[in-house]
Amino acid sequence: MTDIQAGVALLTEHRYTAAVAAEGDWYLSNILRDDQLLQDALARHGISSVRIDWASPDVDWSQFRYAVFRTTWDYFDRRHEFTAWLNRIRKQTRLCNDVALIDWNMDKHYLADLEAKGISIVPSRFIESGSTVTLRELLDESGWEEAIIKPCISGAARHTYRLNRSSAAALEPIVRQLLTDESLILQPFQQSVMDHGEDTLMLFNGEFTHAVKKVPKPGDFRVQDDHGGTVHPHEPSPAQIEFSQQVLAACPSAPTYARVDLVRDNHGDFAVMELELIEPELWLRNHPPAATAFADAIAKLVLA
Secondary structure, three states: OEOOOOOEEEEEOHHHOOOOOOOOOHHHHHHHHHHHHHHHHHHOOOOOEEEEEOOOOOEOHHHOOEEEEOOOOOHHHOHHHHHHHHHHHOOOOEEEOOHHHHHHHOOOOHHHHHHHOOOOEOOOEEEOOOOOOOHHHHHHHHOOOEEEEEEOOOOOOOOOEEEEOOOHHHHHHHHHHHOOOOOEEEEEOOHHHHHOOEEEEEEEOOEEEEEEEEEOOOOOOOOOHHHOOEEEEOOOOHHHHHHHHHHHHOOOOOOOEEEEEEEEOOOOOEEEEEEEOOOOOOOHHHOOHHHHHHHHHHHHHHOO
16 A cells, blocks of 8 residues: 655646656646645645545545545546545545535536525526437527536537527437436537636635636637636726625635636626636746645644
């Protein structure tokens, strides 16, 4: 069994376990830069840390005071395996964010919970596993001319499609197959994503540190860099910061770290596109003081 003496496990996945990125691998370089900033900040608290694949089979997780989710960016492709692992590890160590928040935030049904607490979200309709309703029927019922459909457990724009009444029939076989094993979410297409992008705010223990703007490549609607999206500096308005803090206050418990993705909805109002509490990209390298804020938040847990 692997013997690693460390206070904190920084959870990653098998693609990102290398300690050094190959020349030209900017993607891994960014991951390693962010994690190094966090590890250095934790060390200033006297807290040791190690990066480790969440799915590694020979780890004694009880060695760690806490396991902190960082770049577990394959969990949505291995959701059954991940859920089983989560049920095991919660008995061996503490998780950050805590396991109840992870369970809640993993499935996009959390958006309905936020809406029930008065938080403005992008309008959402949930299509439960096994449903036989067609996309055309859903568009007719909602009155939406264009929509986005994606799995309730997903990331990196996995199985995310833009559709309208003309394209719905072509997507129907894909949707039928997905619905045999998972639930989907349908949302009206937000034109502001194309025109403006998504404004993304980072918060640690509820305090805002920095923000970025994610912009899709020309002709696309996906802001993820996996699909050609780009990231730009962003100075959020006081109203955006206040709104993001209201979002966190509506969570079942207070997150240690969070990323709030905001858009202007089709009525021009702020709305939550996503709330990321599991494994958000946090762009610590864009604002190194945020790594200190993150480490401070973790230290409050580890050293309590």
